[in-house]
Amino acid sequence: MSTSLLELQAADTMSDQLRHRREVLAEREQVQAAKNALLRWNEARTVVRRRIEELAAQIEQIEADAAKLDKHRDKLNAQLKTVIAPREAEALQHEIATLTGQRSELDDAELAALEEHSRLEGELEELLGQEESLTNEYLGAESALADAESDIDGELTRIADRLAGLRAEVEKSVLRRYDRLRKNYVIAAAPLSGSRCEGCHLDLSAAEIDEVRDTGAKNDGIADCPQCGRLLVV
Ligand SMILES: [Zn+2]
Structure with missing residues (x-):
């Protein structure tokens, strides 16, 4: 997904x-x-x-x-x-x-x-x-x-x-969030690339990376960027 x-x-x-x-x-x-x-x-x-x-x-x-x-x-x-x-x-x-x-x-x-x-x-x-x-x-x-x-x-x-x-x-609740984010951002969903969110291009701390990976593991690989709030694919 x-x-x-x-x-x-x-x-x-x-x-x-x-x-x-x-x-x-x-x-x-x-x-x-x-x-x-x-x-x-x-x-x-x-x-x-x-x-x-x-x-x-x-x-x-x-x-x-x-x-x-x-x-x-x-x-x-x-x-x-x-x-x-x-x-x-x-x-x-x-x-x-x-x-x-x-x-x-x-x-x-x-x-x-x-x-x-x-x-x-x-x-x-x-x-x-x-x-x-x-x-x-x-x-x-x-x-x-x-x-x-x-x-x-x-x-x-x-x-x-x-x-x-x-x-x-795409799951309905994720799609709803995606559509809402798309009203403000061209990029609403971005991959985590190394320690960087490809949506806001900011690096996440080690603790934040652990947290998003943890969330992703429970949600089909989807978490939120703690910096920009975009959907983060981990
Ligand atoms: Zn971000």
């Missing part, structure tokens, strides 16, 4: 390690990294698209303003031809010059907006070209994680079967 207890401990330890390994799988980090890359990509695409729409609206507005300005200037030019008084002609010429200045500012603004628009169209095209590879990377990482998890789950299932068999072999 004392052998089954140590085997039970070994199986539980293995199971703990596998669960820990499952939690810290490198594949899990890769899924997260691929997901973050996709999120960043999506955000960049949204920002670029929004700016392209803004610029298109801006260009449309500039063109409408320019047309209105041209119409006004044409009207003034026509008026200028019919004016005789020099002061009136001067005033009209001054107004036309102002409109020409404004028209030139509009042209500059439109040119800048068109340049940015064209640059961003290129950027958007580049971004759209990345979608497939980013998506595939994410799906690949997810599938690698699922494979790694499924490998560990298979091992965990095998250990669970083994644990059920081993638990049936």
Whole structure:
């Protein structure tokens, strides 16, 4: 029975390690990294698209303003031809010059907006070209994680079967103590190795060794460590 207890401990330890390994799988980090890359990509695409729409609206507005300005200037030019008084002609010429200045500012603004628009169209095209590879990377990482998890789950299932068999072999009262100790300790049952408890790694005195051996002789080789209280297999 004392052998089954140590085997039970070994199986539980293995199971703990596998669960820990499952939690810290490198594949899990890769899924997260691929997901973050996709999120960043999506955000960049949204920002670029929004700016392209803004610029298109801006260009449309500039063109409408320019047309209105041209119409006004044409009207003034026509008026200028019919004016005789020099002061009136001067005033009209001054107004036309102002409109020409404004028209030139509009042209500059439109040119800048068109340049940015064209640059961003290129950027958007580049971004759209990345979608497939980013998506595939994410799906690949997810599938690698699922494979790694499924490998560990298979091992965990095998250990669970083994644990059920081993638990049936250990006496009920010992099992209850083992389970209680396992709530506080990863190692609940340890062998006495020389004078050392392999649970707490402390040496027992000669008198303590005599005592645990005595107890073990009466209890299927199972005693308590006087230092840490773990089940000690002697
Ligand atoms: Zn101990």
